[in-house]
Amino acid sequence: MAAPNILLVEDDPSLRTLMVRALRENGFAVQPAAAAGEMWQAFERGPVDLILLDVMLPGTNGFDLCRSLRQRCDAPIIFISARDSETDRVVGLELGADDYIPKPFGTRELIARVRAVLRRPPLARDDGDEGQGLLRFDGWTLSLPRRELKSPTGAIVELTGAEFDLLVSLCDNAQRVIARERLIELSRARLGDSSDRSVDVLVSRLRRKLSGAGRDAPILTVRGIGYMLNVPVTRA
């Protein structure tokens, strides 16, 4: 398989050079662009597998750019931003960005996020386009674009990145047993979090968070095999 082609839009020349180097060293093909104009030209040179986009480009708003990008192609977009305000992050993700890397970041984090987004099945993206990316089970609502869990009463329930990913994996395999090993593998896909907590700890924390009003969380332990979300999941 050919090296994934990454379009990097970053206005700071040195940072752009450093990022290009870091990405190339990790086996990606990179097309650098300093601004929106260069970015559009880059599209004419060939297919793009992923776009790394600095939100704060001179003259344009990264969010607007993201919106027009979304109309032209469905390559995944990762925002790079010097602002890490949660609101910015959510707005970016809701506009259809696939991830959000706050500055400053290290090579490890950058590569991990790029790989994770590239690994994500394109099917999941289509889902996001069709609906609002909401998963519902047992009264709970999981919003994929906002990476947010809401309780049956509508309250936000805080999840760590690893817990969120684990819950998404359980939902994707609802009413089927997932082997522990598979879950560990899936959680490894998220390197940025670097949490070395075992899947069991994450599951027990999720259970605690998903329990409510005298009811146990709908996550079953299947001894010797793995775990199962034992309620149906609907998508919207």
Next chain:
Amino acid sequence: MTARLPGRPLGLIGQIVAILLLTVLIEFAISTLLYERASQFAVRDDEARRIAEHLVISRHLIAERATEDRPAMARDLTTDRYGVTWSPARPNSAPISPPLDGMRDQIIAWEPSLANTQLDVRLASPGRSSVVTGSFQLRDGSWLLFRTLEPVHGLNLATERIALALIPAAALVLLGGLAVGRVLQPLRQLAAAADRFGGSGEEMVPEQGPADVARVIAAFNRMQARIRNLIVDRTQALAAVGHDFRTPLARLKLRAEAIAQADARDAIVADIAEMEAMVASLLAYLGGEEDPEEPVPTDIAVLCATMVDNAVDRGLDARYLGPLHLESRIRPVAFKRAIANLVDNALQYGSQATVTLANLGADFQITVEDNGPGLPENMMARVLEPFVRLDTARPRDTVGFGLGLPIVARFVEREGGRLRLRNLPQGGLAAEITLKRR
């Protein structure tokens, strides 16, 4: 040429003078009315008749005497009830003695012969006992003065009069006070606004009240706007610098990875991490004001427990005690930052952090306790101010600008809650946040 503005409010002094004038005018009107009413006071018919008879007899007897005998006769005519004096000339009536016209009419009704004698009946020295004095002219032009020696029945209005005079006076004092209070009301609003200034939100005081006060309020509003603009400008500039800092930091971080020497690289990476934390805390502190985050229903208990889990995952000793779930409307990002700061702080100064969540019904309370050295009492308020660090007694190992607790304090203030720091009896510090459950 500017015409005088119609309806332009009077100055403060003008308004107070107007109030005084109004008060005095009303008092004057009421007193006059009372004074007038005194003349309507009537005595019992027999009293008037007795006076009338005594006057007629006195007139008759004195008129018969020679001039030199008249004072003696007058003395003889003085009884226990009435005093009689003769005077060759018209006596001056006491300055404050309301005429008793009603009584005069009663007397004349009994003795019409007194009608043409310039009979004058007055209430002597009102306010004390109701003694009636009077005078009338004899045919030869001299005057006979009389006064009652006992208070006249039915005329005993001293206390009534005082009370009557006091009621309008008291009412007027009250009215005047209220009116002055109304004039000064905008000033009080101004004071309250000045007190609140610096809190959340901008508050323009309505420009009302006397011209001077309105001018002060207008000036205050302009000053408020200027200060606000200044702060916003500075904040934005500082925030922009903070954001801009992150690009060179990102470059540094990427470049540091290329350093071959492991210990130098680790040291540089640690320095970058510290700078990153400083920028983050600065932006968090500055960002509170313009943060568009809205309060949303949030599971407080899960959030607190997650902050504890995060600390545990970093290999630190933290515990959460409290319910599994507790929902309330809150700004989740700011709240998360506040709890994280408190937990970080606790683990900075102690080796163990305990987060306790208590449901108090209408409120809920989060307490973050550590087992560190606690805080000297005189530092309790200071640590909530930005850029204050307690490094004097400690090695400089804190990360950031000492904005951890100020960020918490700002958040709590914005949510309308209370933040309290106290030393624990067993040692260590407890930070206690009390918030309304919404």
